[in-house]
Amino acid sequence: MKGKCRFILSLTLAICLASGITAFAEGYDALTGTYDSEISIMTIESPEDKSENVSTVEDETSGATPQFKVNAKAAILIEADTGTVLFSFNEHEPLPIASITKIMTMLLVMEAVDTGKITLSQSTTISAYASKMGGSQVYLKEGEVFTVEELLKAVAVHSANDASVALAEVIAGSEEAFVAMMNQKAQELKMKNTKFLDCTGLTDDGHYSTAYDISVMSRELLTKHPKIVHYTTIWHDTFRDGKFDLDNTNKLVKRYRGTTGLKTGFTSKAGFCLSASAEREGTKFISVILGSDSNDHRFSETARLLDFAFSNWETARIEKKDMDAGTIKVKKGVVTEIPVVFSDNAVVVVNKGSKSKITETVEMPEIINAPVKAGQSIGVLNIDLEGEILASIDIVAAKDSPKCTFGLIFGMIARKWAALFC
Numbered sequence: 001m002k003g004k005c006r007f008i009l010s011l012t013l014a015i016c017l018a019s020g021i022t023a024f025a026e027g028y029d030a031l032t033g034t035y036d037s038e039i040s041i042m043t044i045e046s047p048e049d050k051s052e053n054v055s056t057v058e059d060e061t062s063g064a065t066p067q068f069k070v071n072a073k074a075a076i077l078i079e080a081d082t083g084t085v086l087f088s089f090n091e092h093e094p095l096p097i098a099s100i101t102k103i104m105t106m107l108l109v110m111e112a113v114d115t116g117k118i119t120l121s122q123s124t125t126i127s128a129y130a131s132k133m134g135g136s137q138v139y140l141k142e143g144e145v146f147t148v149e150e151l152l153k154a155v156a157v158h159s160a161n162d163a164s165v166a167l168a169e170v171i172a173g174s175e176e177a178f179v180a181m182m183n184q185k186a187q188e189l190k191m192k193n194t195k196f197l198d199c200t201g202l203t204d205d206g207h208y209s210t211a212y213d214i215s216v217m218s219r220e221l222l223t224k225h226p227k228i229v230h231y232t233t234i235w236h237d238t239f240r241d242g243k244f245d246l247d248n249t250n251k252l253v254k255r256y257r258g259t260t261g262l263k264t265g266f267t268s269k270a271g272f273c274l275s276a277s278a279e280r281e282g283t284k285f286i287s288v289i290l291g292s293d294s295n296d297h298r299f300s301e302t303a304r305l306l307d308f309a310f311s312n313w314e315t316a317r318i319e320k321k322d323m324d325a326g327t328i329k330v331k332k333g334v335v336t337e338i339p340v341v342f343s344d345n346a347v348v349v350v351n352k353g354s355k356s357k358i359t360e361t362v363e364m365p366e367i368i369n370a371p372v373k374a375g376q377s378i379g380v381l382n383i384d385l386e387g388e389i390l391a392s393i394d395i396v397a398a399k400d401s402p403k404c405t406f407g408l409i410f411g412m413i414a415r416k417w418a419a420l421f422c
Contacts, residue, residue: 070301073271073291074211077305080219080277080284081315081347087305091212094193095290098265099136099159099249100209100273101201103217104182105167106263109152110225112171120149124170126162133161135202136249138239140166154239156231157246159264161200168199175199189216204269211288218262218275218286232261251299252276256306262286264298272298278306282317285309316355318346318383318393325362325395328378333370333401340364340378341398348383348390359384364395370403 074090085091112118128142138154140146140162148170154163168178175198182196191213197203221228235253237246248254249264258278265273271291278285287305292298320342329337350358364379372378379395 068304070289070305071292071297072289072301074288075290075301075305076211076215076288077309078215078219078286079309079313079315079349080222080279080286082349083216083219084349086285086309086313086349088211091215092193092210094208094210096204096207096267096270097201097209097214097290098204098267098270098273099161099201100214100263100265100270100275100290101196101199101207102155102159102164102265103214103221103263103275104185104196105164105178105199106152106156106228107217107221107225108171108178108181108185109148109155109167110221110228113148114225114227118148118170120147120152122148122170124148124151124166126166127169129175130162130165130169133165133200133202135161135200137162138244138246150239153231153234153237154246156228156261156263157234157237157248158239159249161202164200186213186217189213189220191216201265201267201270204267211290214275214288214290215286218277218288222260222262222277222284222286229260232263233259250274250276252278252302255299256303258310260284266295274298274302276302276306278310280310281314283310283313283315285313312352313349314352314355316348316350316358318348318358318360318391320381320393321345325364325381328364328397329367330372330401331367331369332404333372334404335399335401338372338401339398340395342381343375343377343394343396346383346391346393348385350385350390354385357385358390362395370401372397372401374398374400 070089073095074093075088076085076091077087078085113120123145126140126142126144126146131140131142136159138158138160146166148167151163151167154160155167165175168175172178172181178199179196182199186194186196191209194209194213195207197207201207232250233253234246235248238244239246250259250261252259256278258280260277260279262275262277271293272295273290273292275286275288285306287302287309289298289302292301321344323342325340325342327337327339348358361382361384362379363382368378374397376397377394378397381393381395382389383391383393
């Protein structure tokens, strides 16, 4: 009997030893001479972080690689809500951008309107300087009076250089001061390869940007100031009480379903440029093409990029902000259990048809130590797709729970006794 026991014990030890050696060997990296830990750290990037990590379609997608080349010097395709890059090439190459410049002009105008610095109905008198702009214009004359909205429409629809300068003067007093604001905004948006010398794009030498940077300012304009779409989608209008026709320079407004803007540009050095945006069923994309060789190509190539986007991706909106996320126990707190809520919503980009596979996982401790402040992060809701975390939403305390101290307890008792006898 003892012999059998010794045999079984020896066999068990041998199996365990073999398993341990195997596991040890499997964790060994012969190249580095180190062993892998079972604990891995996952970094979750915010949409802002992701927007800076430019990559090609091969990096971002599984099997959805475009079988075409874009007729342009540089291009990029992004999802508008998150800034996720879906396609790009030469996206960081500084190039002349012509009237694409006016996206930044419109951005600063809309910021001024939305903050109350100026109003759309505000009137302005045209200066001699603004009346002397060349290129595309609405032929403003010194001393004429127009509203901000009339001038903005002339810029958004007709790409009017004189109207752009007039708006710059309304906001900053002079074009020079306005250009300083443009460059400051570019720095704020981390547009690292952009330099503005005017508010129109008439300057080619020393005035430049990149496809990536343009996608950043286009996204900022569309997502932060969506009212601009009212102007960028006008196909035909008039100016100066019907005496001058405004025809949209962006032909996709009429030709491409879902187009929401945004801006064309052309000079002999810049070539044919276009930053275009479109939305279908709540999914929004932005395409930027710089230096195409013809007017027709900039529109047809943009349409192909947008077709590629709408065929392969869609956005899922996780609406959670301020919704109940349950409760959490508080150790040594005046309040021993407090409610928690979701702090925000989330938008994620997924391959077309995979929305139904998205799962939500809560990571939150069962109990936390006091003190707890309302708004304090307690846990996270992870938005997962097939094991990959696409986004996270903070779960926060909805109420305070101060730490329970002797002095606090004594004060509470004193107040109760005072209320009882008084």
